[in-house]
Amino acid sequence: MNDRSPQQIDRARPRCHCRYMRRLPLCLLFLTILSGCAQPETSFPTSPGGGPVPVIMISLDGFRNDYLYQGDTPTLDHLADTGAVADMHPSFPSVTFPNHYTLVTGLRPDMHGIVGNRMLDPAIPDEVFDVSRGTGLQDPRWWDGAEPVWVTAETHGLHAASMFWPGTDTPIKGVLPDDWAHYDKTLSADDRITRVLGWFQRPVAERPVLTTIYLEDVDHAGHSDGPNSEARHTAAATVDHAVGMLLDGLRQNHIIANIIIVSDHGMAQISPHRAIPLSRLAPVGEMEIVTSGAYAGINPTPGHERSLADALAKPHDHVQCWPKEHIPERLHYGRNARVPAFICLADVGWVLTGPRDTHPVHGGAHGYDPAAPEMTAIFIGNGPAFARGTKLAPINNTDIQPLVLHLLGLVGQTGDGTFRDLRAALTPAYADLQ
Template identity: 35%
Template sequence: MYFIFYVLTISVCLSTWMFEVSGNKVLLISMDGFRWDYIEQVDTPNFDAFAVNGTRAQYINGSFVTKTFPSHFTMATGLYEESHGIIANSMYDPEFNEYFNKRSKETKWWDGGEPLWITARKQGLKSAAYFWPGDEAKIKGLRPNIHFKFDGTIPFRSRIDSAVQWLSDDIDLVMVYLSEPDTTGHLFGPNTPQVRSKVKEMDDLLGYIVDAFDKASLWDTVNVIITSDHGMTEVDYANKHVDLSNFIDMNVVDAIPTTGPTANILPRVDMEQEIIDNLTNVPHIKVYSKDDIPEHWHYKEHRRILPVLVVAEEGWVALKGPEEYSEPDLGAHGYDNTLSTMKPIFYARGPNIKQGFESLPFSIVDIYPLVCKLLCLKPAPNNGTLDNTKYFIVNDNSESCPRVTSSSSRNYLQIYMLAILSLFLISPIRNIL
């Protein structure tokens, strides 16, 4: 009997070795509204050290519109906003005849793309998302293995503690959303002492992350990406606005679901050209029919993008009327993604990331295929490319990626191997006994 136990133990060890995960884990953190040049305005020793031990880009190019929900879902899916359908924080769907806001969790709003947490689950890995836009919706029949209802009162360090624990256990991908420095940037404007103080706090948080990884001995198995969704610029709603009601008859408008840096307008039947004509020469805005929206924005092919798009000049806002003049925010985003003030940050460190490397700028859609590569996942169709990030990927495990399994899948494989080996080994032993 002791010999049988010995054989079974060897079988388990062999099966564990044969099916060890080839890819490394990933922690993806978004610091909302972290503009690329905030780093240059204050001392950020932890970001500086992170770059020395990994890779940074001076900035990356966000998606249009540069808003939180669309940008985060683009990052998660690698799809342009016109492809995944989350085209604004607030929007109208003419097919549903319904409005979307940041509390909308129904699958029908979110099923235009496959986010990383679903790609991971479909291929046998385990995923967790901490307040990432879209993570509460069921997509492709799945949600992350771990997810929560949004609660902005949960301290950032508590979120990091949870992420470190999950990665120390059996979770392969963790995505964490942090709402700063965006909140502070909105309240006070980007070029203020309050924002500089908040950037220092986020630098301290990064130091906390590094220390936590040191204590948990995770640097050999986890790649960490720190990025953001967009930047921030100064606004003055009271004095630098274009009141659309001064130029168009609101009786010929069915809906304007979003205003500010951009406004989507749904005209009544046959009123589109009249609205465009009346707004064409108005200072501080540009107006586009849907067909004429610039190609480089990748923002025209979805039905939720309404027939008329107004884009304000940087620092100005397009409003529906006087009721919106009193908006207290002194900072905003949502403008043309080619503006330098709209550019996000990007830092990465880990076993598959080159050290001391500065990458050329790349697109936010390239993050999805990058994370898939690090996790050894086959990406879903997307608009990104590895061509822009392959230069800082090291210790590439491509040849062994087909053998990758999650911890749970590996357990099933171990049991399978154990059963097979037992058939061959135990039967002859019975004869001997």
């Protein structure tokens, strides 16, 4: 656990929050606090201690939209009923690290550069980015193609903190959150919340204004036992309890916060009877398999560029393959140098397997077309910013970053999303601010 990053230790100078606030009322409000100037008639909503109302964003990895209201999640159901809720489409590929970075940058994977859970980059030939093996994850070269919300907050005077959100243990553009931790899968959901609540027991000026939390229990259970399994139901109850702990702890400390609950993707049931060996599509010797599963990323081995292209272009049952430059536009994928030369996408419920894959095909998988119902994620917003009982039309996960920046009164990197579709979720005090 790291209470302060090296960059934060070096920041001994006083912070002026209004240097980066885009809204004149908010900047004037902070000048009022600091210098006693007259407060404007219209001001940005603030916390009792001054400054923006804290934003706490919680990711429930692999939490499909229809997991709500199944009897396992009374806390989440209550937050949805008394706040704003929407189905949310992930970005392609619908896997963990690309979508977590999209949620905090507003950019699709093809733009922010985290294009898969496993990646190769001709500009970084000495390294493989591989989530399952833990290689390359702390190398800023993979992450510096975008500015996540915690970097925006930190570089403009607001305290940020994170409990395991992908990317927060890497100095992106030279910046870490004030509080961060290397991922530790042995730390339970409840223990993570206990640590987060400890941050909010500090003096008001030292508390985080932006907090991100990552809970993966539902995803793990969905993979191992399937989306409709008892294990998945138990995992949903586990994360629901953790969210309830957070809310109780905030209440006990008299802290009002805007809570955003999201997931990165859904989950689909798979079966060993729906496995497609990639060797059926082309000779193994012609392929360098970068990633496999619901989709496969493939590079040709030297000298086999044409023959591999011809083999993958043939019709194949339950799978479509494209050269990266011909991936359908609706997937917004294929221009980044890190995207493999060919992408093959399986039908939902089918899995593409490589010769080195050792895990049995059972349980659940994700990575499919983001438009598939099984891949649909969740969005819940609750707190003083969110209008009670608001059911929104489906949104894209690129819309979350502009929402967070709006709630904090910040302008950051322009992304692929829009705040327009989420404005209807906000109370007038927040929605009317430009």
